[in-house]
Amino acid sequence: MTDNYDVVVIGGGLSGFAAATEAADKNLKTLLVEKGRTTGGTGNYVEGVFAVQSKMQKQAGIDITPESILQAELDYSHYEANGLIWKKYIEHSAENIEWLEKHGVKFKDVVNMGTGFSTWHLFEGYGDKAIHDGLEPYIKSKGVEIKTLTRAEGLTTTSSGSFQLNLINVTDNSTQTISAKDIILATGGYLNNPELMANAHKYNPQKIVAVNSGKSTGDGLQMAWSVGARKFFTGMTMNFGGQIYDKTNQVPAYELSDWNLGSAVCDEPVLWINENGDRFVNEYDCVTNWANEGNSMLRQDRVFAIFDQKTIDDFTEKSFPLDLHPFYELPNYPNLKKEIKVALDKKLSFITVSDSLADLAEKISAPNLVESINKYNKMAATELDTDFGKPAKYLLPITQGPFYALEMEVGAFTTGDGLKVNVNNEVIDNDGHEIKHLYAIGSDGSGVIYGDTYGVEVSGTHAGYCIYSARNAVDNIVKA
Numbered sequence: 001m002t003d004n005y006d007v008v009v010i011g012g013g014l015s016g017f018a019a020a021t022e023a024a025d026k027n028l029k030t031l032l033v034e035k036g037r038t039t040g041g042t043g044n045y046v047e048g049v050f051a052v053q054s055k056m057q058k059q060a061g062i063d064i065t066p067e068s069i070l071q072a073e074l075d076y077s078h079y080e081a082n083g084l085i086w087k088k089y090i091e092h093s094a095e096n097i098e099w100l101e102k103h104g105v106k107f108k109d110v111v112n113m114g115t116g117f118s119t120w121h122l123f124e125g126y127g128d129k130a131i132h133d134g135l136e137p138y139i140k141s142k143g144v145e146i147k148t149l150t151r152a153e154g155l156t157t158t159s160s161g162s163f164q165l166n167l168i169n170v171t172d173n174s175t176q177t178i179s180a181k182d183i184i185l186a187t188g189g190y191l192n193n194p195e196l197m198a199n200a201h202k203y204n205p206q207k208i209v210a211v212n213s214g215k216s217t218g219d220g221l222q223m224a225w226s227v228g229a230r231k232f233f234t235g236m237t238m239n240f241g242g243q244i245y246d247k248t249n250q251v252p253a254y255e256l257s258d259w260n261l262g263s264a265v266c267d268e269p270v271l272w273i274n275e276n277g278d279r280f281v282n283e284y285d286c287v288t289n290w291a292n293e294g295n296s297m298l299r300q301d302r303v304f305a306i307f308d309q310k311t312i313d314d315f316t317e318k319s320f321p322l323d324l325h326p327f328y329e330l331p332n333y334p335n336l337k338k339e340i341k342v343a344l345d346k347k348l349s350f351i352t353v354s355d356s357l358a359d360l361a362e363k364i365s366a367p368n369l370v371e372s373i374n375k376y377n378k379m380a381a382t383e384l385d386t387d388f389g390k391p392a393k394y395l396l397p398i399t400q401g402p403f404y405a406l407e408m409e410v411g412a413f414t415t416g417d418g419l420k421v422n423v424n425n426e427v428i429d430n431d432g433h434e435i436k437h438l439y440a441i442g443s444d445g446s447g448v449i450y451g452d453t454y455g456v457e458v459s460g461t462h463a464g465y466c467i468y469s470a471r472n473a474v475d476n477i478v479k480a
Contacts, residue, residue, distance in 0.1 A: 004179045005031045007477060008165060010152045010220060011186035012036070013213075014043030014127050014463060015442025017135040018470035019184050021103055024142035026478050031178070032144060035151045035170060035215065039136065041188055042212040042414060043466070046127035048107070049100070050119045050464030051093040056110050062118045066090045069117065072458055077451035080234070085423055085448050089468045096467045097121055104134030114288035116457030127463070155183065155223040161436060182437045182477045185427070186470070189415035189443030190218030191237065200233045200417070204298045208237060209245045209253050209409045220444040221418040227438065228429045232420035232447050238454040238462060239294025241286065242266030242305065243411030247349040257411060260315075260333035261340060265305040265406045266293065267328075268320050269394040271376055272408075275302035277366030279376060282388035291453045294410045303408045304364060306373065310400040312336060340404070352405040357398075364405050373398045416454065416462065417447030424476040425469050439477075441469035 009019045012034030023030040034041075051057070052064050066087075073086050101107070106124040113120060123130045140146070147167065154166035163183050167176045190196040196218045197205040210216075225231060242265050244256050256262050264270070269283035280300060286293035297303045314320070316336040343351040354360040361369035377399060379385050383392035419427055419440045426434035427445070439445070446465055455461060 012039040013041035015466035016186035022474035044128040048122035050460035080451035113459040120459035185220030187220030188216035236416040240411035241293030242408035274300040277369030425473040439473035
């Protein structure tokens with residue numbers, strides 16, 4: 001390592017690698033700093049990225065106009081999203097797909113999520129392959145330095161307008177001070193920082209379960225704040241909807257998210273009730289939009305998915321009524337019964353079973369459960385949901401014991417606020433001015449494209465923004 005760089009990128013996830021790749025293309029002397037032992041971070045689990053009017057879409061006969069996407073995002077955010085930034089992002093989205101392919105990233109399909117737009121360009125092998133088989137080999141070939149197990153701290157400005165930064169070796173705590181003309185913050189937000197989550201989120205942040213790399217602790221945000229950046233919170237977490245979570249810590253959340261049982265509770269429109277035993281939402285509307293699912297659940301104190309044995313048997317041995325996840329190809333959940341047995345044998349905290357509904361209600365302290373199920377069964381018999389209008393085919397009666405209550409928290413992938421940026425991804429200070437040479441990309445700088453909710457109907461927009469914002473920041477560095 002040397003002591004002076006054109007660009008230092010802090011964070012080795014999808015946006016960080018995209019920034020380093022663009023910097024390599026522009027022949028900038030670049031350092032990529034990652035505090036973890038391995039690179040990729042939460043970006044390893046990204047399924048794909050947004051684009052409109054890409055070659056892949058045209059080949060598939062998908063015709064979506066940029067204007068329709070812009071309007072959809074403005075409407076969805078209640079016009080809290082920055083239309084100028086969205087317009088520029090949309091205009092460059094198809095180009096970003098070609099740019100990724102040029103740098104070794106492979107795609108396999110274009111899909112939609114639920115009832116939304118077909119804008120999700122899926123990677124072969126998720127973000128893990130995109131980063132480690134594409135972007136990382138490229139930047140290494142171009143001489144970009146990658147420093148892992150290195151924590152960045154103590155960002156300060158110098159009299160010449162550049163930055164100084166302390167790099168601390170996580171293994172032995174040795175420290176090196178370096179200088180850089182430009183700093184790009186790509187540290188992945190603050191989902192894994194309980195204090196920031198408690199202060200930033202509007203309601204029930206304790207119900208949010210992080211399903212990510214575990215390294216998103218707000219490092220970039222705090223560095224930016226230390227040099228005068230505005231604190232810009234909207235309360236946006238990218239919610240996955242229902243997430244079974246074992247409070248006994250026998251099975252980690254990321255493993256449970258891959259269980260058939262994890263999908264059955266939140267990807268299928270089964271009966272959901274709250275802490276009182278009351279049904280509170282049209283479950284079909286929620287499973288077709290994970291953001292709606294998460295928001296509706298966060299407004300309750302507790303949420304349970306209710307199953308009877310017939311539904312468990314049908315989902316395991318026959319088929320389930322609905323599967324909206326484009327990555328699950330089987331017509332049923334073959335491991336569902338096995339996983340329920342494991343959960344019961346291990347006494348995992350989220351599962352409760354009883355031979356009677358009255359006893360189940362008592363066990364989970366939901367006094368209105370029996371009344372709610374009786375009403376739900378009558379609506380199923382008449383094929384008419386007079387409460388919330390769920391389509392009749394998804395009104396699965398709860399009649400055959402044993403009966404199961406699966407408690408759900410709200411799974412989340414990332415945050416999307418904390419810093420405000422302008423159209424160049426420059427960080428904004430408390431007076432509304434850019435902080436020269438300081439940029440925030442990916443989750444660190446995405447608050448400007450959201451209200452308080454991620455727009456699932458335009459799929460892939462957050463990961464796509466990781467690519468766009470990274471390239472946008474570096475392009476502005478070159479032009480400045």
